[in-house]
Amino acid sequence: MSASELSPSEPPAPPPLPDTADVNLLAALIARGENASSKRSSNTVLLITIALFVGLGGFYWGWHMVLYLLVAIALHEIGHVIAMRAFGYKNVRMLFIPLFGGLATGEPRESDAAKNAMVALAGPAFGLVTAAAAIALAYTLGSPPMLVEFAWISLLLNAFNLLPLVPLDGGQVANDTLFSRYPVLELIFRLLAVAALGWLAFALQAWVLALLPVFLLISTPLAYRRACLIRDARLDPSWQTRHLDLEAAAMLRAIVATLFKSVAPSAYEKKLPEHAHGLWMDIRKRFPGPGRTTALLAAYLTLCLIVVPVIAMLLVVGFESPVFAQ
Ligand SMILES: [Zn+2]
Numbered sequence: 533m534s535a536s537e538l539s540p541s542e543p544p545a546p547p548p549l550p551d552t553a554d555v556n557l558l559a560a561l562i563a564r565g566e567n568a569s570s571k572r573s574s575n576t577v578l579l580i581t582i583a584l585f586v587g588l589g590g591f592y593w594g595w596h597m598v599l600y601l602l603v604a605i606a607l608h609e610i611g612h613v614i615a616m617r618a619f620g621y622k623n624v625r626m627l628f629i630p631l632f633g634g635l636a637t638g639e640p641r642e643s644d645a646a647k648n649a650m651v652a653l654a655g656p657a658f659g660l661v662t663a664a665a666a667i668a669l670a671y672t673l674g675s676p677p678m679l680v681e682f683a684w685i686s687l688l689l690n691a692f693n694l695l696p697l698v699p700l701d702g703g704q705v706a707n708d709t710l711f712s713r714y715p716v717l718e719l720i721f722r723l724l725a726v727a728a729l730g731w732l733a734f735a736l737q738a739w740v741l742a743l744l745p746v747f748l749l750i751s752t753p754l755a756y757r758r759a760c761l762i763r764d765a766r767l768d769p770s771w772q773t774r775h776l777d778l779e780a781a782a783m784l785r786a787i788v789a790t791l792f793k794s795v796a797p798s799a800y801e802k803k804l805p806e807h808a809h810g811l812w813m814d815i816r817k818r819f820p821g822p823g824r825t826t827a828l829l830a831a832y833l834t835l836c837l838i839v840v841p842v843i844a845m846l847l848v849v850g851f852e853s854p855v856f857a858q
Pocket of ligand 1: 608612652655656693701
C-alpha cells in the first residue's frame with residue numbers, strides 16, 4: 533500500500549451542485565404525483581360545459597336531439613369515469629364539448645396500456661348497456677317514442693366511438709394493445725385515422741367533425757418525434773426501476789429539450805413539468821402480453837360485432853323507425 537492511500541492529503545472533491553432547473557423540475561414532478569383533485573372547480577367546469585352544450589346544441593340540432601345526446605354522452609362518459617375510479621386514477625373529470633361531444637379525463641398513477649384500453653372500452657360498453665336497458669324499458673312501457681329515439685341515438689354514438697380510429701375509443705384500444713409500442717406503426721395508424729375521419733366528415737358534411745383530423749394531422753410530427761424518443765429511452769431498461777430523483781429529472785429535461793430542439797426554450801419551459809411527467813409515464817409504460825392483448829381485442833370485437841348489431845336488430849325489429857320530432 534502506498535502512503536497516499538493510507539492518508540489522503542486532500543479531501544475528496546464534493547459532487548457537482550445540481551442544476552437549479554433540475555431541482556425545480558423534480559419538485560414540480562413530485563408535486564404532480566401528489567396533487568389532490570379540486571372537485572369544486574371540476575363541477576363548475578362540468579356545469580358550464582353542459583349549459584353551453586345544451587344552448588348551442590339546442591340552437592343547431594333542436595331541443596329533443598340535444599337532450600338525447602346529453603344523456604347518451606353523459607352515460608358514455610360515466611362508463612369511462614367508473615373505470616378510471618376503479619383503477620385509482622387521479623383528477624378524474626368529465627366535461628362536454630359544445631357541438632362535439634364529451635370528454636372524461638383522469639391521470640393514472642402508473643402507466644399501463646391494458647388499463648388504458650379497459651378505460652377506453654368502458655365508455656362504449658356502459659353506453660351500450662344503457663341503450664339495451666332503454667330498449668327493455670321501451671318494450672315493457674309500450675314503445676314510448678322518447679325511449680326508442682334515445683336508444684337509437686345512444687347506439688349510433690357508441691358505435692361511432694368504437695370505430696378503430698384515434699382519438700376515438702376504438703382507436704385507443706387498438707393503439708394501446710397493438711400499435712403504441714412501435715412508433716412507425718403508430719404513425720401509420722394515426723395517418724389512416726386522419727384520412728378516414730376526413731373522409732367521414734366530408735361524407736356526412738359534418739364540419740365540426742373535420743376539426744378532429746386537422747388537429748390530429750397538425751400534432752402528428754411532434755407525436756412521432758416523441759414516440760421515437762420514448763422508444764430510444766425504453767432501450768435502457770434501468771428506466772423501469774429508476775426512482776424519480778435528480779438524475780431522472782435531468783434526463784427527462786434533456787429529452788424534452790431534444791423533443792423541442794427546433795423551438796426556443798421559452799416556448800415549452802412553462803409546460804416543462806407536464807411534458808417531463810408525460811414522458812416519465814410513457815417511458816415506463818407497461819404493455820399487455822399476448823394473453824391480455826387477445827382478451828382486450830376479443831372484448832372490443834364482441835362490442836363491435838355482436839353487441840352493436842344485436843341492439844340495432846332489436847330496434848329495427850321491435851319498434852317503428854323514430855321520426856326524431858324537434
Ligand atoms: Zn369515449
